[in-house]
Amino acid sequence: MDYNAALDQAIGKLHEEGRYRTFIDIERRKGSYPHATWTRPDGTESQITVWCGNDYLGMGQHPVVLAAMHEALDATGAGSGGTRNISGTTVYHKRLEAELADLHGKQSALVFSSAYIANDATLSTLRKLFPGLIIYSDTLNHASMIEGIKRGEGAKRIFRHNDVAHLRELLEADDPEAPKLIAFESIYSMDGDFGPIAEICDLADEFNALTYLDEVHAVGMYGPHGGGVAERDGLLDRIDIFNGTLGKAFGVFGGYIAASAKMCDAVRSYAPGFIFTTSLPPAVAAGAAASIAFLKTAEGQLLRDQQQLNARILKMRLRGLGMPIMDHGSHIVPVHVGNPVHCKALSDMLLADFGIYVQPINFPTVPRGTERLRFTPSPVHSPKEIDALVKAMDALWSMCKLNRSANVA
Ligand SMILES: Cc1ncc(COP(=O)(O)O)c(C=O)c1O
Numbered sequence: 001m002d003y004n005a006a007l008d009q010a011i012g013k014l015h016e017e018g019r020y021r022t023f024i025d026i027e028r029r030k031g032s033y034p035h036a037t038w039t040r041p042d043g044t045e046s047q048i049t050v051w052c053g054n055d056y057l058g059m060g061q062h063p064v065v066l067a068a069m070h071e072a073l074d075a076t077g078a079g080s081g082g083t084r085n086i087s088g089t090t091v092y093h094k095r096l097e098a099e100l101a102d103l104h105g106k107q108s109a110l111v112f113s114s115a116y117i118a119n120d121a122t123l124s125t126l127r128k129l130f131p132g133l134i135i136y137s138d139t140l141n142h143a144s145m146i147e148g149i150k151r152g153e154g155a156k157r158i159f160r161h162n163d164v165a166h167l168r169e170l171l172e173a174d175d176p177e178a179p180k181l182i183a184f185e186s187i188y189s190m191d192g193d194f195g196p197i198a199e200i201c202d203l204a205d206e207f208n209a210l211t212y213l214d215e216v217h218a219v220g221m222y223g224p225h226g227g228g229v230a231e232r233d234g235l236l237d238r239i240d241i242f243n244g245t246l247g248k249a250f251g252v253f254g255g256y257i258a259a260s261a262k263m264c265d266a267v268r269s270y271a272p273g274f275i276f277t278t279s280l281p282p283a284v285a286a287g288a289a290a291s292i293a294f295l296k297t298a299e300g301q302l303l304r305d306q307q308q309l310n311a312r313i314l315k316m317r318l319r320g321l322g323m324p325i326m327d328h329g330s331h332i333v334p335v336h337v338g339n340p341v342h343c344k345a346l347s348d349m350l351l352a353d354f355g356i357y358v359q360p361i362n363f364p365t366v367p368r369g370t371e372r373l374r375f376t377p378s379p380v381h382s383p384k385e386i387d388a389l390v391k392a393m394d395a396l397w398s399m400c401k402l403n404r405s406a407n408v409a
């Protein structure tokens with residue numbers, strides 16, 4: 001085989017389709033998020049405003065988080081030095097898991113290297129724990145769930161996005177005695193829409209299925225203690241396994257599940273993605289625990305309120321200009337473009353001409369024809385920055401003669 005030719009072909013295909021991904025080189029400035037320094041390919045620098053980060057509340061620069069990280073770093077050094085089983089469990093990991101269990105009203109939690117790994121490792125391990133398990137998965141579930149569900153033996157059923165009638169049909173068609181699990185998300189981050197948690201839990205009760213809820217984009221953001229949409233809606237006890245990240249609203253790094261003590265114990269004991277890998281650095285665990293604890297407080301609620309307010313203001317102003325925003329009432333503000341080349345061009349112009357950084361979202365992250373710009377307002381975006389973004393979008397929409405007609409569902 002001509003390996004280089006195969007690589008050229010694979011990469012060339014992405015260029016042809018206008019969806020070759022480029023990383024831009026940015027350095028966030030602690031204390032002045034959402035500002036960052038952009039280093040162009042020619043080495044020149046300019047100041048930009050980041051509008052597509054998932055550090056939704058700016059916790060990545062919060063003094064409480066940084067103090068906890070400094071303290072742990074100074075106390076213990078850099079890495080954990082081992083897997084959880086072999087010298088990699090510290091007081092910081094234990095504290096973090098206790099915070100997480102409390103956050104979700106569960107007996108236990110288990111921390112992984114990322115939420116991606118937590119999804120992949122847990123879902124694939126559940127197949128081993130419950131032989132013959134049938135997994136029912138929303139068609140828009142994140143890649144990490146899909147990977148975990150695909151691995152191992154056992155059936156999978158894909159239900160149409162948020163379609164509980166379709167889910168019921170699939171459940172009814174299977175053996176009532178077969179073990180079952182329904183995997184879904186509380187917020188689908190590319191559209192910003194919510195999953196029908198209560199209705200899915202009703203079906204799970206009726207068909208004796210376990211529920212697995214990915215709250216990656218909701219933890220820290222919803223509920224009086226930042227426990228996510230299930231906490232906000234009073235549904236914590238109806239979910240068997242929560243999945244969440246420490247890398248978005250909590251502003252640090254890592255992922256986890258929270259569940260019964262028995263469930264966590266079994267996953268801990270059987271999941272290769274948990275067992276055979278170095279545990280989080282203690283400073284990371286300490287920072288994440290401090291962030292979660294802070295976001296449980298009234299001060300944390302103020303950040304959530306400010307974030308929601310900024311999201312509403314941005315949506316209202318873009319809608320006022322006739323921009324095709326996708327508004328499902330969540331904290332995410334996607335603007336539909338519908339063409340990968342236009343989407344990339346708009347993103348490039350926003351960055352080069354206006355100092356506004358928003359990454360184009362193209363296939364396979366979203367279906368072809370639904371390419372979009374996805375804005376993530378935070379409490380650290382000031383009215384001045386919101387104004388600058390709205391004016392830049394207005395100017396580009398006019399210049400490119402883009403659709404101003406309306407809302408996209
Ligand atoms: C729904 C969902 N689940 C899981 C993940 C993985 O999270 P992490 O970045 O912690 O790996 C993501 C990442 O964007 C996500 O959107």
